[in-house]
Amino acid sequence: MGKKVAIIGAGASGLLACKYTLSKGFQPIVFESASTIGGVWTKTIETTKLQTPREVYQFSDFPWPSSVTEDFPNQHQVLDYIKSYAHHFDLLKHIKFNTEVCGIEYEGSSEDEMQARSLWGGSGEPFSSKGKWKFVVEDKQSLSTEIYVVDFVILCIGRFSDVPNIPEFPSNKGPEVFDGEVIHSMDYAAMDYDSARRFVRGKQVTVVGFQKSALDIAMECSNTNGLEHPCRVLYKTEHWNVPDYLPWGVPLACLYLNRFSELLVHKPGEGILLSLLATILSPLRWAFSKFVESYITKKLGLAKYGMVPKHSFLQEISSCLISTVPEKFYDRVQEGSIILKKSPSSFSFCQEGILVEGESSPVKTDLVILATGYRGDKKLKDIFVSPTFQDYIAGSPNATLPLYRPLQGMNNPCRRVDG
Structure with missing residues (x-):
């Protein structure tokens, strides 16, 4: 057997x-x-x-x-x-x-x-x-x-x-003091489509986060409520979310998803030759990143909305954080059915809604959807x-991409790639 x-x-x-x-x-x-x-x-x-x-x-x-x-x-x-x-x-x-x-x-x-x-x-x-x-x-x-x-x-x-990432709040500043409702994006995704639309209809919704789930949910709230009840997106960090996979007509896979691109990146346990090669090719790595950044910035008009990230596209894709922007997302921002609001540090809850640190007036809302990951x-x-x-x-929590060792105690880290 x-x-x-x-x-x-x-x-x-x-x-x-x-x-x-x-x-x-x-x-x-x-x-x-x-x-x-x-x-x-x-x-x-x-x-x-x-x-x-x-x-x-x-x-x-x-x-x-x-x-x-x-x-x-x-x-x-x-x-x-x-x-x-x-x-x-x-x-x-x-x-x-x-x-x-x-x-x-x-x-x-x-x-x-x-x-x-x-x-x-x-x-x-x-x-x-x-x-x-x-x-x-x-x-x-x-x-x-x-x-x-x-x-x-x-x-x-x-x-x-399965395991939602729920932010921690000080005592008496969490969802328990809020008169409205707080759910995680996992709970929203678990609803059937009609139930999800009915759930947000007529409500002032605030979505916390700026990755794929946050963007998609904000678009759906915008589709349902329009300008009457704009959806606010509360975010901490701008991201290089891509409009498509053809920056300036060049497939993104040609720059980052092939064997040659692996030579541009320093890897755990690499030998002297691979380390030297990645160092020598670092200008090319930088050029690829700037090439894609210029396309995304122009295509989406990020500068107009103050949404140009401070970090590089290389850092974003190396962290496995790349997501696509829903079609016409920034058109909705321009028309006002989606409102982007930055919270550079922390936020908490009050009876009326969300308190952003450093601001005296709360963001009044009926429903908060935490698209804060897993x-x-x-x-x-x-x-x-x-x-x-x-x-x-589990690897170091400070690693760019969480790595873990294979079972039975192998000392060398192994990158996990989900299908």
């Missing part, structure tokens, strides 16, 4: 992992807490579309159907594509739906021994002869628990779901019982 491999999550990455392990003769078990496959694509904002060109977001052995011609397919098209992939390769029979992994432990080695390891699994091999992984899994329908023992673990739980690091750490693996799994 083949080695047993536990895969957590049945989104695009989990399905890929399932198919790959099957091709290698292993026995995959996929644990999915939801009742269906698709991950973040199962519940999204109505206007959500793929942020990367269709050709880049494609299974190498399963092309998009000819019926999908859009460069940026919508949520339904993406979800149908993912489901078609799973059915085509008969992956559903390996998935346990409505099952939540409550804890993972490694049995067979002491904490001290694992901390002293300098190689993956203690030997540099994926399957250790000294121990196995024990899973405690809860059936969300029957609430019963079951224990599974496997040889290898693949985490495909994603960074952008705690992917917390989700990763909390799934492990052992403090040793909790430390191994």
Whole structure:
């Protein structure tokens, strides 16, 4: 019998992992807490579309159907594509739906021994002869628990779901003193489209944040309420959100998404030659960044709105923070149905709405939607019982892109790329 491999999550990455392990003769078990496959694509904002060109977001052995011609397919098209992939390769029979992994432990080695390891699994091999992984899994329908023992673990739980990042507020300055309602963008995305429109209709909405979810929700509020009830977007930092992937007619992939572009970036554990090459090519790296920045600034008219970021585009894309601007977003800003308001430091709540530090008058509002992201690091750490693996799994919180080490104590960081 083949080695047993536990895969957590049945989104695009989990399905890929399932198919790959099957091709290698292993026995995959996929644990999915939801009742269906698709991950973040199962519940999204109505206007959500793929942020990367269709050709880049494609299974190498399963092309998009000819019926999908859009460069940026919508949520339904993406979800149908993912489901078609799973059915085509008969992956559903390996998935346990409505099952939540409550804890993972490694049995067979002491904490001290694992901390002293300098190689993956203690030997540099994926399957250790000294121990196995024990899973405690809860059936969300029957609430019963079951224990599974496997040889290898693949985490495909994603960074952008489940554990919302909620800002912390001083006592008596949080949502509890606000007369209106406060939700996270995750709660908004969980509503069906009609319910979401009814929820914001006729309300003065303030969206906190300036990444993809914030921009999309602000556009939907603008579509629903127009100039009668403008949507305010409260943000701390301007971002290089892209209008399209063709700066000055050059595909962005040619600048940042190919093998040559990898040579421009310093990487953890790189040798002297790669380090020297990245240093020599630094002027080219700077030129690429300025080339894209000039296009975005001109295309969106950022200077007119005071929205030119102080950091470089290179820093933005290296942090995996690039998002696309909804079409005509800044047209809505110009007409007044979307109001941009900067909060350079902190904000708090009062009875009438939001208090921006340094201002005496509150931002009066009925509804606050916190598009403040997710705690992917917390989700990763909390799934492990052992403090040793909790430390191994999450990299430095000060890193540009959070990195984590592969399981079983490998010392060299490994970059995670979600599907």
